[in-house]
Amino acid sequence: MSTTPLDLNNIQGDILVGIPKKTQTYFFFAIQDTTLFRTALLALIPFIKTAAQAQADQKSIADHKLKGLTTLIPMTGTQIAFSNAGLTKLGITGVATPGVADPNSDPFLEGQFKDSKNIGDAGTGPGRDFVPAWDPAFGNANIHGVIFIGGSDHLTVDAELAKTKLILGLSVKEVIQIRGDTRPKDQSGHEHFGFLDGISNPTIIGFNDKNAPPGPKPVDRSVLLTGQPSTSNPGPAPVLVDGSFLAFRYLFQLVPEFNQFLKQNPINGDSELLGARMVGRWKSGAPIDVTPTQDNPDIGKDPQRNNNFFYSGELAKGDQTRCPYSAHTRKTNPRADFTEHGLADQLNQRRIMRRGIQFGPEVTTEEANNNRSINGRGLLFVCYQSDLTKGFQFIQKTWANNPGFLNTAVDSNLKPIQPGLDSIIGQNADQARGVVGTDPANPDGSLTIPRFIVPQGGEYFFSPSISALKNVIAH
Numbered sequence: 001m002s003t004t005p006l007d008l009n010n011i012q013g014d015i016l017v018g019i020p021k022k023t024q025t026y027f028f029f030a031i032q033d034t035t036l037f038r039t040a041l042l043a044l045i046p047f048i049k050t051a052a053q054a055q056a057d058q059k060s061i062a063d064h065k066l067k068g069l070t071t072l073i074p075m076t077g078t079q080i081a082f083s084n085a086g087l088t089k090l091g092i093t094g095v096a097t098p099g100v101a102d103p104n105s106d107p108f109l110e111g112q113f114k115d116s117k118n119i120g121d122a123g124t125g126p127g128r129d130f131v132p133a134w135d136p137a138f139g140n141a142n143i144h145g146v147i148f149i150g151g152s153d154h155l156t157v158d159a160e161l162a163k164t165k166l167i168l169g170l171s172v173k174e175v176i177q178i179r180g181d182t183r184p185k186d187q188s189g190h191e192h193f194g195f196l197d198g199i200s201n202p203t204i205i206g207f208n209d210k211n212a213p214p215g216p217k218p219v220d221r222s223v224l225l226t227g228q229p230s231t232s233n234p235g236p237a238p239v240l241v242d243g244s245f246l247a248f249r250y251l252f253q254l255v256p257e258f259n260q261f262l263k264q265n266p267i268n269g270d271s272e273l274l275g276a277r278m279v280g281r282w283k284s285g286a287p288i289d290v291t292p293t294q295d296n297p298d299i300g301k302d303p304q305r306n307n308n309f310f311y312s313g314e315l316a317k318g319d320q321t322r323c324p325y326s327a328h329t330r331k332t333n334p335r336a337d338f339t340e341h342g343l344a345d346q347l348n349q350r351r352i353m354r355r356g357i358q359f360g361p362e363v364t365t366e367e368a369n370n371n372r373s374i375n376g377r378g379l380l381f382v383c384y385q386s387d388l389t390k391g392f393q394f395i396q397k398t399w400a401n402n403p404g405f406l407n408t409a410v411d412s413n414l415k416p417i418q419p420g421l422d423s424i425i426g427q428n429a430d431q432a433r434g435v436v437g438t439d440p441a442n443p444d445g446s447l448t449i450p451r452f453i454v455p456q457g458g459e460y461f462f463s464p465s466i467s468a469l470k471n472v473i474a475h
């Protein structure tokens with residue numbers, strides 16, 4: 001465990017703190033000329049927001065709100081990250097998953113295109129020739145890096161992006177540009193299915209654990225940051241120090257179809273209850289483990305109560321009455337299912353920092369009336385971790401897509417059961433998605449849920465520290 005103070009001027013702002021954003025543009029690029037790019041990067045580094053600066057931005061927003069002001073303070077935060085293809089093009093070595101001997105098994109080195117079959121995306125072709133059914137922009141090793149700019153409004157972010165593109169000049173070419181926007185009015189902070197998101201992120205020992213609201217135990221910084229000195233590795237490579245791996249996923253959500261499914265499969269007449277039992281929280285954010293039969297928006301918005309649950313009441317009975325094992329939050333962070341079985345350390349290794357944003361318009365009347373998506377909308381999913389094989393890749397593959405997980409799950413007679421896939425993100429190519437326990441009156445019963453999330457691309461990136469950008473990558 002590291003005890004030296006974190007260098008908040010060295011770590012990019014999104015990883016531990018979060019860039020405040022109402023909107024965010026992702027500019028995915030391919031490097032055209034490495035010499036030009038290094039020069040451009042040196043000029044760009046002063047505009048990359050650090051953790052210390054992101055903290056200052058968050059504080060000015062909080063102070064502004066305390067004064068009762070509702071206007072937006074114009075601000076932006078620029079971040080940069082590189083794929084393995086980008087680092088290779090720049091001749092940078094040494095960024096890889098620790099302990100993975102075969103480069104073909106390292107998600108960062110092989111890239112997400114090659115990993116897509118492994119994480120359950122639909123596509124065609126055998127073995128390593130598999131081609132995911134993605135937007136072609138995310139083709140194999142197409143993307144060398146991403147610059148993403150979050151901020152208060154389109155005008156301010158667009159101006160920052162124009163400045164950035166001017167700095168980059170002909171050193172890169174655009175592969176694809178995607179804009180994310182938080183949803184309007186009372187849906188702000190809610191993802192497109194309607195559920196409040198971004199509640200449960202890890203707190204970090206010695207950084208923000210002191211006054212943290214009650215919830216899962218804080219984790220060591222090395223869960224999120226690479227290259228943290230330890231007794232076994234006192235001198236990590238400079239390129240790794242204070243960096244983080246970033247998993248990006250371009251996830252489309254079939255919202256009218258999801259809503260129709262809930263309407264057609266109410267639990268005891270209640271469609272909202274089915275949705276809540278698929279997610280593990282009500283739309284307000286209130287955890288069903290705390291309030292299992294009806295929503296309680298006061299709990300949903302109260303940080304003292306909205307993350308203070310552990311599925312502990314389920315362990316003795318094992319009947320999934322309060323929360324199905326297949327609920328998204330329980331699959332992706334099984335809390336007491338692990339800690340009560342002596343697996344607290346393992347659980348902590350699997351925490352990820354989620355920083356996504358929604359994209360696409362609200363559902364139109366026509367789409368709602370026909371229960372069919374016409375416009376593309378969904379989540380630009382982003383998460384950080386120090387090791388993709390312990391974080392994103394593991395959670396998606398070994399937990400969400402695995403019908404056998406939790407392997408300690410039992411039915412109402414305490415007999416072992418297969419809980420089924422994660423009701424929201426679980427996927428196995430185009431196969432039907434079976435889940436168990438959505439109906440509390442029939443906790444051992446199963447339900448087949450169509451796919452409502454369609455991955456259209458993604459890549460694994462490395463988000464270097466400011467010093468690594470200056471002294472290694474731009475060098």
Ligand code: HEM
Pocket residue numbers: 191192193195196197198199200201249251252253279281328329330332333352354378379381392395396400424425453
């Ligand atoms: C939590 C939605 C994709 C991992 C949540 C929550 C919602 C949600 C509503 C509860 C709010 C919260 O605790 O912050 C979605 C949707 C997705 C999606 C709609 C796709 C469009 C993913 C993916 C992963 C993931 C791809 C990782 C593989 C998590 C984790 C939590 C979470 C770790 C926190 C669980 C906890 O600590 O209780 N998600 N999510 N999500 N999600 Fe997702």
